[in-house]
Amino acid sequence: MNYTLHQLHIFVKITQTKSITKASEELHLTQPAVSIQLKNFQDQFEIPLTEVIGRQLYVTDFGREIAIAAEKILAEVHAINYKTQAYKGQLSGKLKLSVVSTGKYVIPYFLSDFLKKHQSIELILDVTNKTKVIESMEKNEVDFAFVSVLPEKLQVEGIELMPNKLYLIGSEKIDNNLNESPNSILEELPIIYREEGSGTRYTMEKFISLHQLNVKKKMELTSNEAVKQAVVAGLGYSIMPLIGIKNELLNGELVIIPVKGFPLSSIWNLIWLKNKGFSPVATAFLAHVKQEKTKIINEKFGWYLDYIAK
Structure with a gap:
């Protein structure tokens, strides 16, 4: 057998993602390059490592055994590299x-x-x-x-x-009195949420629950960047950490809406x-x-x- 460390690395990634497409994306390689290396690796074994049923790639029992062995080999290679660097006095x-x-x-x-x-x-x-x-x-x-x-x-x-400070933001100012209760503002605006499990959403919902607000959820998005772009486009308002909106505040794409009780802090x-x-x-x-x-x-x-x- 004459397999390479590169082939082992690619095969392990394929077994982890169960997809040549996903493996190529994570390895920053083209799909044809990954497919060729998988074929070259497979050619060294008489027993199939993977099989395709429909459009889904599956790893065979034999393939899983080879993947486990490959992971151990790659781990040992990393250990050799780290020990070499440590011997040379470098933290690795x-x-x-x-x-x-x-x-x-x-x-x-x-x-x-x-x-x-x-x-x-x-x-x-x-x-x-x-x-x-x-x-x-x-x-x-x-x-x-x-x-x-x-x-x-x-x-x-x-x-x-x-400190992490969260503010109510929008694409344009609104008329409001800072001394008003948050109910009069937050209950009137279409609010864009982060997804379940987000720390920003947790802090936001804690405030809403504490003040017993009836907030209109306009939509739910899965990243701060997606929420920010939706607010910039005028699709609604949101509560976001200040740290992530510096440029948009400077160029006027976003404004902070003053609300009593804000900023929220963590x-x-x-x-x-x-x-x-x-x-x-x-x-x-x-x-x-x-x-x-x-x-x-x-x-x-x-x-x-x-x-x-x-």
Whole structure:
């Protein structure tokens, strides 16, 4: 047999996604390239690794056994690489984080200098909603999670990083009195929601429930960017974190609607499972965040701090 590590990597990804199309997207390869490598890999075995029924690709029992073996081989190759880098005095290994979607505007600044300093580190960063972030932490699949709403059922430790402020936004101003109750405003506007499981939606619904508001849900979208574009287009109003709408505020595409009781507040936290055993990479990153937190916030988020201090 003469299979390559590249073929093993592609085959494992195909078994994970059960789709050549999805595998090619995640590997940033063309579909023909993935198909050719799968065929070349299959040609080295007399027993089928996959089969196509209808338009669905299935992995055979034999294929699953080969995939398990391939994952072990790839893990050993990574271990060799990491040990080589460590022997040369370089910090190496994987750093795995799961981040709520709003966190994509924040967490890169806490990673940038650390990764530049330790270029042998492989970053695995999953940006998703709050529910999926907590699920990945509960399964111990990540080193850290970045959230604005702390999990209720998990024992975690963490570091508070920055305040998270949410405002009512629209594409144009409306006539209202800031001293009015939120009922007179929020109950009259078509409100665009984030999907179930979103931290932004959790904070928003907590406020609505507390004030017993009868809010008109115009639509439900699955990302902050989608909500933002819908508001810009004039499809409705929404409650969004300030951190993600800087450019739209500056160029006048969005405006903040003043409402009594706003902004809504939470805190961005970097958290980890209590008593978790850290790798050297995770330990180094945590030390970096603790040491550089104030400097990063002041240098990168001055505009944000100035705005919320008004």
